[in-house]
Amino acid sequence: MSEHRIELTVNGRPHSARVEARMSLGEFLREELGYTGTHLACEHGVCGACTVSVDGVAMRSCLMLAVQADGADVGTVEGLAAADGTLHPVQQALRDNFGLQCGFCTPGIAITLTTVLTDNPRASEAEMEAAMSGHVCRCTGYQGIRRAIRQLAGHGAGEAA
């Protein structure tokens, strides 16, 4: 096994570590750094649960190696809310619209929608829904996720009191 030293920031905090070359970024975030909000649900790049942002781009952390993230700025679900606990608009929209049930797929979905909106704060419903096509949710039937997208696109308010 070959080990490599990497340095990266996660949610703005610097980390350095020695990692095996074969360790995925997702496993590294969870096992070595304790960011267990990132979930691994298929580990073969289909379900999107493991999505994190790497230098602002949504990446499947099960398909990316930790060593590839050397020097990168990584964002996980733990870093979305403001320091005072105020939810990110994407988190708030999911909450307002019953966009999650078991919550296992949710961190990846939240990250994907966040990166879409960071790239283009005026992203359309269709653009966000297209980005969602890379995510599998077994619980919700996507109803609340679609309503959350509408809320984020400025159409319709959340339904939860």
Place this chain on the structure above:
Amino acid sequence: MNVQRSVGATRYVGQRTARKEDGRLLVGRGQFTDDVRLPGMLHVTYVRSAVARGRIVSIDTEAAREMPGVHAIYTQADLAALPVQMLSFFFAPIEAPVTLLADGRVACVGEPVAMVIAESRAQAEDAASLVEVTIEEEAPLVTIADARTGPLVHPGRDDNVAAEMGDEDALDAIQPLIDGAAHVVTQTVHHQRIAQSPMECRACVASPDGTGEMTVWMGCQSPHLAARYLSLALGLPAESIRVIAKDVGGGFGLKNIPWREEVAVVVAARLFGRPLKWIEDRFEALTASSHAREQEATLTAGFDAEGRLTAGWCDYACNNGAWPMGEDANIAVHMFMWPAYKLPAYGFITRGWYTNTMGLGAYRGPWAMETLLRETLLDKAARRLGISPVEIRRRNLVYLSDQPHTSTLGVEVNDITPGECLEKLVANVDIAGFRKEQKEARRQGRYLGLGFAAYIEPTGAAGTMAPMTGETAQLRIEPTGKVTAMLSTHSQGHGTATTMAQVIAEQLGVLYEDVSVFEGDSAIGAFGPGAAGSRQGVIAGGATWRASQLLAEKVKVVAAHLSNAGPDAVTISGGMVHVEGAPEMSRSLKEIAEIAYGEPGRLPEGMASGLEAQFRYQPPPVTMTSAAHCCMVEVDAETGFVKILRWISSEDCGTVINPGVVEGQIAGGLAQAIGQVLLEEMPYDARGNPLAATFKDYLMPAISDVPDFEYIHANTPAQTIGGMRGVGEGGAIIGPPTLVNAIADALSPFCEIEELTLPLTPARILDVIEQRDVSGTRDRANRDEAARARDEMAEAPPLASEVSAQGPQASIDGDWNMTLKAPMGGQSFLAHFEADGAELSGYLSAPDGRQDFSGGTFENGRMQFMVKVDNPMKVTLKYDLQAGADTITGKCKMGMFGTAKVTAVRV
């Protein structure tokens, strides 16, 4: 919205209250099993069989043991040090000889053969790949058809029938009725195998805490049920096992009970003496977690000239695989096929078959086939008779005005509303407009379809099967005035902390924000089976409802005493306690609580200090939910693709605590239904290999496959505390026929879907449009048929050898302890026999009564007699036993409930 309101309280029940669970799940602070890490914890991986059937010649672990980080490699020989009896969901012993790891033979691909314990999951996987398992491969039985004719899956059993109920002889009475009908319609469904696929795969962490204690974190549907299961399976005291499952990423029936891998982790942790963690990967989840559905069934129904049902017969078979989580012939399919319809006569034969495939587990609405068979048959019949799908249902449904109504199988219904749901649906959907559009579209070569379905569902079952019990709610108002609830509920996404907090806030008169709910831990609350059979809203909801009322009553008595008023003058709202006519006497709950805890001398004489209440709710045995759905589709005649245009649900789930949660349950079930009809399939090849090993092969519905669902809530409160009806499974039950009927309607200008084979892939839809075998489904069936015929000629299947006792006949007179092993649990009672020559009489006696019998026979040690039972249903039990000197063994035929094994020993 038609929600039952209680008087005077702040409205929480019926509101789309934001979920309590989201606070942690949205920020990545949930606690799923893989998030648990303990000091000294090691990781487990399984070596699995790549062969479907055969004898294990050797398991060579030498090279694997040398790998870095490896601590131990266990086979069944090692785990056998701790005896385990695997049980079904009903806590009945599994009949197939299932062990935690393969014991000498393998019976399906994916069966766990050895277990590697290492420092990391990666190291365990490295080592597992070096364990060499040599298996003498035998030709496997893959399909139900194979099972009917092939050799025994489990040597030593009589045949490959895993479970059987119903009565083939009853066809003699039904057939003339069908033959005499004006119209006879038959529907055959080949239902594919489903992988339940919760997004969180199975997971287990077991920590042996000293000699007598054990803490287990497990992805399960009820920590209470998991703890009870483990204690029974391992023969340990229940209090020595604590199961924690704070967050679970979906269950859908798969996680009903711990299965081989989870139990093996618990056993290995005890043997090895260190905490162990097993996290299943998706490949294992798809190919080696229990599967669901795979069924073949034919329903035939007769109709009179007006389209009224006259008689029905169903032949049903399901693939149980090698090691089902309980042998199952799915009696519920037949029990719940007809109570919502006026059908004068019905009979069935239903069997579960062992094969060399992964075992059968539960999946949302395990009996859903009844709705699929019936509702697709009704639409076929409507087309045949030239009446509308709504009209054929109107002529046959049991409306409220027809109730109470008892089905031919003895199921009584007195508050079901499928007809009323249908009327509400019809009133809200412009059917005439759609038909016009459909006609117009057809002229342009576009094929639109409209499908309807109606159903009822038994929810909230309690008191008739071992694990299906009531639920307990324990509440207290803390000295801070805030409320803590300790509940037996469990959420794998159900949002029980939210809905239960809404009930408490409303019934107690406190703020929703001031209610904390604790659940998901077998040390919290009391026994309850969690999410199983759409029951938590009904039963835990009722328990919480009443416990809140009890606690409110105590607060009122205390406040009245402090204010020198009557308890009736006291109201609680928004966390404040008011006394009618004395606004100056208003106090916060906190003030009252401080007195109740800190100054008990100020409480009424004899009252216990503190503010606590507990209630265990035992609801009626079952609570019925009803619904009618419709959907509209467009089928592309060129490509066979189906686009769902609209989907409307009209459902009666009684009191709705939180419409956001209720609609979420329906939508999740409907999405799974869409997957089942159009996308998902776990196929096997002829060598018994499961072929969908990744999410690229197993097609899960994505956002683009699922339309926006529309809801009409047509709710009538149930006769339960709070009036809730279960809603967890309904979407997955009514969804498939709704969509199939819409597709069939769209295809009607071409042809009828003669036999329904799921999923309806584009190729299978082109089969109907082009009237040729585009998908190859027929070709495959023909080839299988031919291969089977060859096999049958080549070798006759080994038949069970009849056991016949020879030698002198021993006396059987006297008392015996007799045990009946039925699919839904065992039963023990006292049997008394008296033989007068060849004439046998006696009685069977249990705490709930005694049945006498006479007119039996006793010849050559063979005892045959019949006993009539009225409870819970009328049935004649036919015993056929063989007596030895001190033991009796044999079988009891229980009418449509199948056959039970009987053993008896002398008292």
